Amino acid sequence: MDYKEYYxxxxxxxxxxxxxxxxxxxxxxxxxxxxxxxxxxxxVDTMRANGHxxxxxxxxxxxxxxxxxxxxLHVGEPFMICGGPPCQPFSTAGKRLGxxxxxxxxxxDFIRMIDYIRPRxxxxxxVKGIMSAPLKHVPRAKKSEEDENDPEQKLGTVLDVILSEFxxxxxxxxxxxxDAVNYGVPQFRERFVLIGSRDHEAIFLPVPTHFxxxxxxxxxxxxxxxxIRDLEDDTSECGKLPPERKKYLQMVxxxxxxxxxxxxxxxEAMGGAYNSGGGKVGFYRRLTYSQPAPTIxxxxxxxxxxxxxxxxxxxxxxxxxxxxQQFPENWVxxxxxxxxxxxxxxxxxxGLAKAIGEAVISTADxxxxxxxxxFRGTGVHNRIKTAIELGTFSGEVAVAGM
Numbered sequence: 001m002d003y004k005e006y007y008x009x010x011x012x013x014x015x016x017x018x019x020x021x022x023x024x025x026x027x028x029x030x031x032x033x034x035x036x037x038x039x040x041x042x043x044v045d046t047m048r049a050n051g052h053x054x055x056x057x058x059x060x061x062x063x064x065x066x067x068x069x070x071x072x073l074h075v076g077e078p079f080m081i082c083g084g085p086p087c088q089p090f091s092t093a094g095k096r097l098g099x100x101x102x103x104x105x106x107x108x109d110f111i112r113m114i115d116y117i118r119p120r121x122x123x124x125x126x127v128k129g130i131m132s133a134p135l136k137h138v139p140r141a142k143k144s145e146e147d148e149n150d151p152e153q154k155l156g157t158v159l160d161v162i163l164s165e166f167x168x169x170x171x172x173x174x175x176x177x178x179d180a181v182n183y184g185v186p187q188f189r190e191r192f193v194l195i196g197s198r199d200h201e202a203i204f205l206p207v208p209t210h211f212x213x214x215x216x217x218x219x220x221x222x223x224x225x226x227x228i229r230d231l232e233d234d235t236s237e238c239g240k241l242p243p244e245r246k247k248y249l250q251m252v253x254x255x256x257x258x259x260x261x262x263x264x265x266x267x268e269a270m271g272g273a274y275n276s277g278g279g280k281v282g283f284y285r286r287l288t289y290s291q292p293a294p295t296i297x298x299x300x301x302x303x304x305x306x307x308x309x310x311x312x313x314x315x316x317x318x319x320x321x322x323x324x325q326q327f328p329e330n331w332v333x334x335x336x337x338x339x340x341x342x343x344x345x346x347x348x349x350x351g352l353a354k355a356i357g358e359a360v361i362s363t364a365d366x367x368x369x370x371x372x373x374x375f376r377g378t379g380v381h382n383r384i385k386t387a388i389e390l391g392t393f394s395g396e397v398a399v400a401g402m
Contacts, residue, residue: 003076003118003198007364013067013117015059015083015110018043019333019343020052021325022082022125025353030361031079034071037062042335043343049332059109064116075118080360082123084348085110111165114196121203121360124194125348128177131192133158162194171196174203178352182208185349186222187293187324193356203363206355224310225289227323232309237337238317239301246313248284254310255288257281273304282306287316293324298345299338318344326350 010031014023017036027033036047037055044056055062055070068074085107114122135152151157159175166173173196180189183206197203214220241249248269252260258270258280267274270283282305287293289310300307300315307316316324318337321344328350333340362368 001076001118003120006074006077006120009073009077009120010079010361011071011073011077012080012082013037013071013073013078013113013119015081015113016085016106017047017054017083019046019327019331019347020050021327021344021347021350022084022123022353023052024328024331025326025348025350025355026080026082026123026357028350028354029357031357034073034078035067037067037083040343042339045334046332046343049334059106059113064113067113068117073117075116076120078117078119079364080121080123081110081114081117081119082125083110084125107162108165111169114166114171115169118198120198120364122171122196123356123360124196126192126194128190128192130162131159131175131177132156135161166194166196171198172200172203173197174205176205178205178356180349180352181221181292182210183349183352183355184210184222185292185324185326185351186224186227187296187349189295189349189352191348191352195356195360197363201363202368204359204368206359209355221292223289223291224287224293224324227326228316228320229289231317231320231323232312234319235314235317237319237340239299239315239337239341241301241308241313241315245284245303249286249306249308250313252284252286252308254286255291257285258283280304284308286310296321296324296345298342300341321345 012023012026012031012033014020014033014036017023017038020036023033023036033052035053035055037059038044038047039058041056044054047054053070055067085105110124132155134155135157136150163173173194175192175194177190178193180187180191193205195203195205210219210221212221248261251262258266261269261284273280273283283303285294285306286308287310294307297305297307299305300321308314309316318333318340321341322331322333325344325347326349327344333343335343
């Protein structure tokens with residue numbers, strides 16, 4: 001069906017919206033988010049407190065026509081549907097149940113909405129582990145010879161199913177892992193991003209705008225100090241550390257963690273975790289003003305994933321969390337302190353979302369390329385072009401001989 005009569009539309013339907021980090025960024029890019037949706041009541045309250053139309057409740061009980069009725073839109077009219085179906089089926093639940101099949105998850109409700117509403121584009125984001133997740137997860141210690149030959153236990157089969165489902169809907173797709181730090185966000189945060197086009201337009205992933213090294217400071221990675229240095233004494237809403245944990249944190253320098261504690265007290269400070277595997281980098285972790293933040297989690301005070309102030313003996317405050325995720329200063333978060341941390345920690349950084357929105361808009365407006373008979377440049381340029389077209393460009397290109 002031809003929907004070109006709606007090509008001037010820039011309305012976005014947001015699903016699994018959370019605190020609307022993705023939606024704010026899309027709005028800054030020039031799109032119009034007309035409705036949000038979430039099951040979590042704190043998220044629903046946050047969206048309403050910021051003046052957005054919201055459809056609360058379980059998406060499984062929501063009919064796509066209901067969304068169209070609430071927005072006054074028609075089938076094929078919305079510019080985009082965006083969202084991040086909860087990632088538990090590809091992580092915690094997968095390990096517990098031994099199956100990661102997205103066909104049994106909320107992902108299928110995302111598909112259901114796209115199938116009925118037929119937006120011109122869609123954007124789906126998720127954890128990066130979705131790219132390598134097998135449909136069936138069997139712990140290595142329990143694997144039999146039969147398991148080794150089971151095609152559903154091969155890495156990447158979850159993604160194969162997801163791409164197959166979108167292909168059935170007739171959407172062209174590009175996907176890849178994007179790190180928010182490469183788009184002006186003061187944080188290392190890798191996310192899986194999948195963009196789809198109903199009309200098979202020339203979609204691509206956004207090219208990085210910020211770099212670890214650049215002659216112009218404006219285009220270098222943003223640091224923690226640039227966004228929260230002025231908030232050192234702002235503890236208006238901040239998580240608390242138990243006295244014992246705070247005692248050890250006081251011994252950790254800026255940018256350090258448990259490894260910087262006096263060697264004789266490390267076993268005591270770490271407790272049972274001392275003899276566990278892994279790098280344990282999150283224990284007693286302090287950020288540093290001179291670098292981007294590590295990935296913001298849903299709680300800065302959890303012992304194994306601590307995100308503490310560079311110089312103050314406390315976790316990052318709610319406001320500092322929001323600054324690092326680039327929420328507007330006047331954005332209102334509703335709920336308990338724990339709920340606010342969770343909303344912010346689960347969000348897509350605004351700068352990354354804006355870059356995604358700008359890339360899709362440039363495709364729609366046909367302003368993304370300069371038409372020429374050939375792509376001029378070196379072999380490196382050609383590999384970059386190919387990677388962009390395949391949706392696999394990450395900002396790094398291997399060069400032979402280096």
